[in-house]
Amino acid sequence: MIEIPIPVMDEIRTHGREAYPEECCGALLGRKGEPAHVVRVERIENSRGEERARRYEVSPQDYLRVERLALAENLSLLGFYHSHPDHPAAPSVYDRDHAFPFFHYLVCAVEGGVPAEVTAWTLLEETGEFEREAILEERT
Ligand SMILES: [Zn+2]
Helix, strand or coil: CEEEEHHHHHHHHHHHHHHCCCCCEEEEEEECCCCEEEEEEEEECCCCCCCCCCCCCCCHHHHHHHHHHHHHCCCEEEEEEEEEECCCCCCCHHHHHCCCCCCEEEEEEEECCEEEEEEEEEECCCCCCEEEECEEEECC
């Protein structure tokens, strides 16, 4: 399970709407644990040169940047979110092949420019497959 304040969920949906029809992406900063707790998100530019409507990519520079940002704020890099324009909120094979164990991955479907379902996933190290996890939307 992952806890996410409602305003942070709104930010993810807003980013998905603004980036439409391309995919948006960003980092989840927060506190590890059971459940993990997202404190805030940091937008990342989709560094994918082509196919941005179907793919996202976090550059090594951005990865370093958000890791340092988390450290500086006494938080942990918990994972990443991205949007699926006109696609279901489930990770693709590409997403699975580019994911790391231990991180949390949020996928936000954006249908015709309107943000829809958001789902959360973790990669199981043993099987290399995503497992869905529950999102607890917190009122702040
Ligand atoms: Zn994806």
